[in-house]
Amino acid sequence: MSGVHVARVAARIRADIISGGLEPGARLTEKLLAERYEVSRVPIREALRILSAEGLVTIRPYAGASVADRPDDDAADLFAIRIELEAATARRAGERCAAQTGERSAEISELLVELERILAEGDQTLKAGDLIKLAPLNSQFHQRIAELSGSQSLVSLLDQISGRIEWLYAVNVTKRGGEAWAEHHLILDAVRQGQAQRAEELMRHHVAGSRDSYFKYARPSS
Amino acid sequence: MSGVHVARVAARIRADIISGGLEPGARLTEKLLAERYEVSRVPIREALRILSAEGLVTIRPYAGASVADRPDDDAADLFAIRIELEAATARRAGERCAAQTGERSAEISELLVELERILAEGDQTLKAGDLIKLAPLNSQFHQRIAELSGSQSLVSLLDQISGRIEWLYAVNVTKRGGEAWAEHHLILDAVRQGQAQRAEELMRHHVAGSRDSYFKYARPSS
DNA sequence: TCTTACAGGTTTGTATACATTCGTGAAACA
DNA sequence: TGTTTCACGAATGTATACAAACCTGTAAGA
Structure with missing residues (x-):
């Protein structure tokens, strides 16, 4: 889809959300995700933007990303x-x-x-x-x-x-x-x-x- | 939605695509967009990821973004x-x-x-x-x-x-x-x-x- | 002539550094 | 005691630097 790591990271976060491993409202700090997936914050941010467009994640300026409400x-x-x-x-x-x-x-x-x-x-x-x-x-x-x-x-x-x-x-x-x-x-x-x-x-x-x-x-x- | 400039940049590219100002297939190089909107490549990339999830832009690894086919x-x-x-x-x-x-x-x-x-x-x-x-x-x-x-x-x-x-x-x-x-x-x-x-x-x-x-x-x- | 190899430049991908903003909690004050 | 102010820490937003991959055109060779 795009960056080499971006697709992989987005897929894993997506799977974690859909499977219920990440509860709605849970905060997704870039630093934590970067450490977990062993990449820098840049691919993490791009993955979060994709998930935001998909409706799985909510992003507010300067407040970061969190798991969206389950519909x-x-x-x-x-x-x-x-x-x-x-x-x-x-x-x-x-x-x-x-x-x-x-x-x-x-x-x-x-x-x-x-x-x-x-x-x-x-x-x-x-x-x-x-x-x-x-x-x-x-x-x-x-x-x-x-x-x-x-x-x-x-x-x-x-x-x-x-x-x-x-x-x-x-x-x-x-x-x-x-x-x-x-x-x-x-x-x-x-x-x-x-x-x-x-x-x-x-x-x-x-x-x-x-x-x-x-x-x-x-x-x-x- | 997210980054301060990201939302603005995404909105402008989106408008350019929907209005027909950007033809399907047109390449969207990050450098050009960065100069046009006077920001660095980072917000550009994030905006392109959003537009990709929206189906307006096609991204291939190491090949960059281009305007998707109009449906x-x-x-x-x-x-x-x-x-x-x-x-x-x-x-x-x-x-x-x-x-x-x-x-x-x-x-x-x-x-x-x-x-x-x-x-x-x-x-x-x-x-x-x-x-x-x-x-x-x-x-x-x-x-x-x-x-x-x-x-x-x-x-x-x-x-x-x-x-x-x-x-x-x-x-x-x-x-x-x-x-x-x-x-x-x-x-x-x-x-x-x-x-x-x-x-x-x-x-x-x-x-x-x-x-x-x-x-x-x-x-x-x- | 066609194919292949390769060098150079261009573009994307990622990491790091710095700037900006927000939340929090302690301290000062009424 | 309650309120306000403000400073500090933490997280996000952006810019820059560097690495990796791709594309192009040129030249060597069959």
């Missing part, structure tokens, strides 16, 4: 937005595949292979009952579908919104079972066969199910 | 997302006003006053036929409604999405007339009276009209 009350609205967003990525991914049924560009082919791999790995993980490891695979699936849409805007918006939604699960993680995983196969099939409208409908249903599971099982206790 | 093909999808987003802000703004009909908190009262002022100024501007100046007032109106929702997430997401949509208008600006301005009055009335559902419906209609105007008049020629 607990925004769950329903965030899911509503995410439904439209992912519906768009699925439809456009389907359209791109439909436009190139003859011989597909290298980028599309690679993404399709990657998606197959993710699904296969998820199937195995699911069979082993290792639900914890399913979460990152789920994220990767949706991210790759977005990349398949060919729209940089949709990719980065999905990053932001799904990041915030994952943050909501920080307290009680993954009570949501793997029942939704099978839907991924249907979505990818529709996309690959260029059935854009069907892919969109399946994705809407899928994300709506994710939303319902959240309100049923994973509502934060706070 | 022309994403207009329909961006508007679809924006409809859900602004529907949420309007509804929740209405809910907050409904919850405090007796005596309103200082923050809500101030925002309502500010919204009145924006509407009045827009009415005058409209009467004078000064359509150019209507655009920023329009942005402010929607931004204040979002702040009235009380959700920081929705505010920052609106910033990002509306920023990209404004970017779409860079080529041929504001052919869209002021016919939609009157709808703002209806929306604010519904919000103030705590009619959350009505506010949401009005906002959906309003943004959908904005979308239709875009495809009717302001489609970029490229």
Whole structure:
């Protein structure tokens, strides 16, 4: 993305926030972060600016950075937005595949292979009952579908919104079972066969199910 | 937002990109920007990281920053997302006003006053036929409604999405007339009276009209 | 002619030093 | 006792210096 260390540092702080390791309101002093990640304050500051733009961190002039408030009350609205967003990525991914049924560009082919791999790995993980490891695979699936849409805007918006939604699960993680995983196969099939409208409908249903599971099982206790 | 100069620099670069003064693909060398804005490279770099997270700028390691591709093909999808987003802000703004009909908190009262002022100024501007100046007032109106929702997430997401949509208008600006301005009055009335559902419906209609105007008049020629 | 190697300059990435601001707590005073 | 002032420490904001990587064009060689 940018500086060599900046991306790494931002990713680690982001993971610490989303995982719940850093509580909302916790101060993020540059000196402490610089020592923890063994870089100077410059990459730290740049990483904090990125996280600020992502809404995970609040920065006030001369007062420094702190972990932003977790958007607990925004769950329903965030899911509503995410439904439209992912519906768009699925439809456009389907359209791109439909436009190139003859011989597909290298980028599309690679993404399709990657998606197959993710699904296969998820199937195995699911069979082993290792639900914890399913979460990152789920994220990767949706991210790759977005990349398949060919729209940089949709990719980065999905990053932001799904990041915030994952943050909501920080307290009680993954009570949501793997029942939704099978839907991924249907979505990818529709996309690959260029059935854009069907892919969109399946994705809407899928994300709506994710939303319902959240309100049923994973509502934060706070 | 953060550093003293960082916010100012980021705002100016952002304005230059959205206004079309900087073409997509244009390189943004730190040295040039530092000289133009008369600060060192440090605030420049931080501003570029913010704009990168906003999707306006692309950064590659050791290759620097350049203006990202304008999301022309994403207009329909961006508007679809924006409809859900602004529907949420309007509804929740209405809910907050409904919850405090007796005596309103200082923050809500101030925002309502500010919204009145924006509407009045827009009415005058409209009467004078000064359509150019209507655009920023329009942005402010929607931004204040979002702040009235009380959700920081929705505010920052609106910033990002509306920023990209404004970017779409860079080529041929504001052919869209002021016919939609009157709808703002209806929306604010519904919000103030705590009619959350009505506010949401009005906002959906309003943004959908904005979308239709875009495809009717302001489609970029490229 | 085309390819390859390399030197030079340019640009980005990081570290350090200095300037500025803010928060805090002790001391002076009413 | 309560309030105000002010000085000091700590953190942020910025500038500068240096290191590392990249790009370009030039020349040697096949």
